[in-house]
Amino acid sequence: MTAISSPPAAVPHPATIPPIAPGKARMALFGLLGFSAGLPFYMFSTVLTLRLQAHGVALVVIGFFAWVQLLPTFKFLWAPLLDRYDVPGFARFWGKRRGWVLLSQLGIFSAMVGMALTAGDQSLGVTALFAVLLAFWTTTLEVAADAWRIELAPTQDEQGPIVAANLWGYRSAMVAAGSGALLIADASGWSAAYLGIAAAAIAPFPLLLATAPDRPGTHGRWTALAHGLAASAAILALVLVVTAALGWVVLESASAAGIGSQSNVTPYVLGICMLPFIAMAIALPKIRRAAPTSRLRRSAAIGPYVDFFWRYGFGAIVLLGFVSIYRMGDVLALNLSKPMIRDLGYTLAQIGRADSVIALAASMVGVGVGGFLVTRWPMAWTLALGAVFAAIGNFGFVWLAWQPPSEALLYIATGADQFGNGMAGAIFVVYLSLLVNPRFPGAQYAFLSGFAFLLPRLLSGAGGAMVGTIGYNGFFALSGIVSLAAIPFLPALSGIRPRASDLPA
Template sequence: MTTPTPSTTPSADKPTWLATLKVYLEPASLRMLSLGFSAGLPLLLVFGTLSFWLREAGIDRTTIGYLSWVGLAYGFKWVWSPLVDRMPLPLLTRLLGRRRSWLLFAQAVIMAGLVCMAFTDPRMALLPVVWCAIAVAFGSATQDIALDAFRIESADTERQAALSATYQTGYRLAMIWAGAGALWIAARAEVPAEVAGVVAGYQHGAWQTAYLVMAASMLPGVLTVLFSPEPAHKPIPPAKNAADWLRSAVVEPFTEFLRRYGIHAVLILALIATYRISDVVMGIMANPFYVDMGFTKDEVAAVTKIYGVVMTLVGAFVGGAMAMRLGVMRVLMLGAVLSAATNLMFAWLAGRGHDVQALIFVISADNLASGIASAAFIAYLSSLTNVNYSATQYAMFSSMMLLLPKFVAGYSGAFVDHFGYASFFTATSMLGVPVLGLVWWASKAKLASSPRPISSYSS
């Protein structure tokens, strides 16, 4: 009988749980925590928090609704992702490298936009606020492109789930700070109306303070970029002409993906386009549901915005660790099952009415499932990219994963009006059933990951 060598024993193939969890303390993981905060900060400042500010300033709801189109910058970031992937920035790229130079540029745009918003009163002039918000959204989307490439190139495939977990942690913490934190700062920056000489209910100075603090909150991300090593990547040969540059920067990232996977590319793109459909479609009607069930603002804020975020973070860390131990595809399947199943719990909650304990129970399960699914899905998307085109390909994937769900979600209100909440939540759960088949098919076709051309990564 031949004794197995250490390289073939099961214990040698899998790290211990302690060694698995230590990955979260590695420098690359800690950098993702800070950069995730930098990525999550701008989103609410041009959506939820801005809408609150504009409404308090007396801007009508129709106009505020139109201003949500600022978010199209995130949906179409793939359009300029080839520039971020390939085009050097004067001086900055030579000093910092390709990824860090674009990160620093994007962060500068975000900070400048937030400062300009702070010094513009929408009650006096709305258009400057709109242009500043567009600048922040553009800078934020550009930061996402560069940061996704930076993350993918900073570690091997096995560590991508852990990096995505710490990235999500920073991102979620930033959303709490940009949402609840900004409102808290604005409230405490107000002065008594009789002292300020203004009508009670709106003080531009309070919002100015809040947005200046938010701009300063980008500084940890800036310092992280400045003191981080540039990820290892292959040098890009100079283009002979404009057509050659377009081919290598724009066309080749997409054709390379199609060549690599062939007919299976259709399967992969279908999985990407539908994996989060249950959560996204359900999420559009979540807040109206809470209101119609009689939950107060304080109850919704405490349970869904604070406690819910904590549960999502727990899920992200659990999902990242499980992906390293069990493999991305198994956890991807688990996340798909849990996402669909927890929507049925909202259907159950719809029959209970105003029940805070039941709400806590449902939010615990739903957000934990969401964290697990997100960590596995980000790791899966990362595994699909070729590091030579990581920014462009990941931007394509991350944009595609929201297009169909967002389109379908537009009809969610009409569905609830006709059939009620219980039927709506049940229907969103059923939307996740085809996803299970796609994950199973992708797993059987061994489409979980692809060879990565670079074997050395920064630590």
């Protein structure tokens, strides 16, 4: 199997690249950014599902909450804003990328406090509102960090160590938050759990403020901070109002369509999953003929995405089919693994302990192995190996269900899942980064990484209904098989080459 090639790296304009030193300092920076993004993730996914289960919410409705995680798949809708605009105040002193990171951290903190204050889940609409806000600001932080990473390290060899550091920070924070939240919830309740993780989530904020500015010679740190905080408050309030209005429209539309806790939405979701590929096939001929001066390619809103299809042609459909399947097994398992383990008789404290040292160590090793392999092996081989270990992790839950409750066995299943997830995740991030045109790093990576989870998260929202039909064992066996289904794509990917850009430098 040959290596999957990537387009030649272009050099971004010097004004867009902050003066971050290479080596350990750069890895430490992206480890911190990974930590910032990883802390909130379980709080609107697995921890939230356990919280809803504890309050007697129906499994089908818990499955619907997985659609909160759809938001990151649509980050391409606002990612161009992060490439084009600055956050007032913050950007003047700390630069464009760090300014968006600071705003996002404030958004994460405020959303987490909102979830803590509504932890009784007496209104599922309000619970969903703050969960969506948390997902939005977490995603915005990831968009800013990803664009910064691709600008600083455009090649495969440079990406490996930085991606590993970023995922070490991300997964360590994610696992620590998940286990910590469950242990706190078991002792002091769900409100205390969300407030505790909110306090940890805001901790990197002063560290980023204290580091050197991204624009040498810039003065007025305190003035910039005051302006940045005022602008952030206005932006957070605006996003809250817009999100609440959109949420009301969605809930009213679902109610009018008769969608409720007993609805089987799986057939409709499968149909929706086909629509993006049909739309791409229809649009591609026109995109491939577009000249550099066409409105399609010059548009600030859609130009970066048109560029991807222009370069890869119909190969783009194959690429997007592959990336939408590669992590599907892990995404399907994410939201329902903890409710299944809870139903097997394990306590919140036992799940929290399994998700602490065991999950963290296994995840770190998996990320390290994946980050190492992409610097030594052809990309196709590493992708295949990552898919195999991801499948093994999912099959581990089927094995666990057939065993008598034992905390040691829970540790084994959790460790296998986290190792495979970490390994496949590190490899996948590098692969997606190499598909990106360095002219549009933030927007194109947001599109690719978002699309990669669009179909899996659509299907995961129907997970509760699927479990009702085929049971937990059938569901997790299916998720493992889906992970392996990405491997047959690899020979075809090796023959896909982007055409050279004809855009002016």
